[in-house]
Amino acid sequence: MASGVTWGTYAVTGTWDGATFTPTMAPIPLSLYDAMPFEDPLAGRQGSTPAQELERILQDVFFGFGDYPVSAGVESGFVAVTVVYDDGSFQSLMNAEYGPDVVVVLSALRPVTR
Numbered sequence: 001m002a003s004g005v006t007w008g009t010y011a012v013t014g015t016w017d018g019a020t021f022t023p024t025m026a027p028i029p030l031s032l033y034d035a036m037p038f039e040d041p042l043a044g045r046q047g048s049t050p051a052q053e054l055e056r057i058l059q060d061v062f063f064g065f066g067d068y069p070v071s072a073g074v075e076s077g078f079v080a081v082t083v084v085y086d087d088g089s090f091q092s093l094m095n096a097e098y099g100p101d102v103v104v105v106l107s108a109l110r111p112v113t114r
Contacts, residue, residue: 009030012025047077070083
């Protein structure tokens with residue numbers, strides 16, 4: 001606890017309208033949460049962009065697109081960028097800017113499939 005706030009890692013379920021997240025269930029401590037599997041777009045893949053170019057693109061993406069990226073790093077020969085939500089628009093922008101298979105956009109919010 002810090003300053004009267006309890007910190008933790010939780011799985012949160014809700015709806016996202018593009019601007020507001022509305023919880024639909026109580027948060028579940030991550031230690032008790034059985035996450036649904038999702039496809040890792042980097043699994044088994046190796047990019048071919050030179051490391052120096054990836055580092056340049058990483059800086060450009062992370063600092064050149066405002067608050068859009070939550071995190072970014074170089075992984076398996078790609079620039080992997082995590083955003084709050086991508087409906088495919090940001091991935092399309094990255095493909096247009098840097099070419100396909102250079103920047104891989106990962107969305108933190110994903111649709112629930114059951």
